Amino acid sequence: MWRIDAQRLHAVVEALWNEDHQVRVHLDQEPNPAREPTVTSPPTTAPASSRHGAAYEGTVTVLSRRTVADGVLSLELAPGSGEPLPPWQPGAHIDVVLPTGVTRQYSLCGPAELRDRWRVAVLREPDGRGGSRWIHDNVREGTRLRVRGPRNHFPLRPARRYLFVGGGIGITPLLPMTAAAEAAGAEWSLLYGGRTHASMAFLPELAGYGDRVTVRPQDRYGLLDLAGFLGEPDPSALVYCCGPAGLIDAVEAHCADWPPGSLNVERFAAAAGEQPAVEEGEQPIEVELRASGMTLTVPPEQSVLRAVEEAGVPVLSSCEEGICGSCETAVVEGEVDHRDSLLTDEERAAGDTMLICVSRARGARLVLDL
Structure with missing residues (x-):
């Protein structure tokens, strides 16, 4: 009869969580262009410290490049300076910032205990927006890449x-x-x-x-x-x-x-019915950027992300479909109209964070921590 070692399970998973909590901080495919538990569990979602910002931002060197399936490359990445990489827990991904200006997310898929390298795998997407094709065509052993992360949703x-x-x-x-x-x-x-x-x-x-x-x-x-x-x-x-x-x-x-x-x-892509769109009767909204000391008017046809970028306020972004979490932003005031495919029902109900690439205000005004 199978018996779980509850203490071992708790120790292994809690250790991964605790390592990630000390860091201030899916995706492997490009966005489509067109109970009775016997173990005490941590919260059901990653803590805020692991979801916002980046634990590491710098240049890594490609240690190895291997073809692991038809159209799939495995890359091992290591920091050039030799310092240990941030700890991470299963499910985490990193941003790869390409010289072309695009950013892609790839899941960390190597051993989590290794601190001297990260492993990612890249599927070549013929119909994607070019990121995976660039990696397949240009990245070799010794190539240096800019990365950020890890983050875990x-x-x-x-x-x-x-x-x-x-x-x-x-x-x-x-x-x-x-x-x-x-x-x-x-x-x-x-x-x-x-x-x-x-x-x-x-x-x-x-x-x-x-x-x-x-x-x-x-x-x-x-x-x-x-x-x-x-x-x-x-x-x-x-x-x-x-x-x-x-x-x-x-x-x-x-x-x-x-x-x-x-x-x-x-x-890998927004869920059906949650694709970003201008809804019928959409109205302009007022968005205050509390930390920057400015207030923006965002018209119906423009995303909050685009308005923030045009105002010159730096913010991370990538997919612009509400799936990668790069642009997740803390909400100070206002009710959010969530249109993403990432946040849980509990996080949406809390209303203290939003993905500004697709989501808007339910009312006329939002105050963001930007």
Whole structure:
């Protein structure tokens, strides 16, 4: 009979959380252009210190470049000065700032205990906005890249049991999660799908876990059997899913009757119905930038992010679709009309933060900590 070592689980996951708490601080694919727990758990979302700002900002050198699947590169990055990199927990990602001026997010997918290097994987996106193509065509061993991070909007929380579902390049944030679950002695299993066997990265690493990992390329097995894998709602389990929108939507449907907070997802693109858009009857809003001492009028056709940038106030941004979290900003006053695909229901209800690339005010005025 399987028994979880609760103390080991708590120690492993809490250690990752505590390391990340000391830092002031998914995505691996470019944005689409068109219970009964027996372990005391940390909060269900990453603490503010790990979500805002960057723990490290500087230049790293590419130590290795490997092709790990059709169209997928694995890059190992190390700081040029040799100083240790910031600690991170499974689910974290970094920003890679390319010479072309674009910024992309990539999940850290190597061993979390290593402090001298980070590993990321990059899927070449022929129909993307050029970031992944530039990396595939230009980055070699010895290439220097500007990076920021890590940040974590997809943290692993303690549980008796984990069900991981990965699709394509969405396997990357799940790799350190499976390693942490294994180290803690937790019960876990992974369902991993992709277009073809050759397109699925890191299979040799996962093979070491034996029957805990189920590999199902679509050209041989069809769509993933989510009902068979997830089973009935389990109050002691947490589900983690990363991959294409269709996969995440299907997992959300299967988990609709699970206890609140059981499902944790990371998206590559905004969820259906949450794409940034000008709503009918949209009105201009007034946005006060408290720290900068200025007030802006943001017309319906302009995002708060764009208005802030045009006012000359520096703010991080990348996807502009409400999925990466780079532009997450603290709200001092006002009610937010959340239109992102990242914040939890609890965070939206709290109303003390917003993604200014897509979200606006429910009323006529917002005060931001900018």
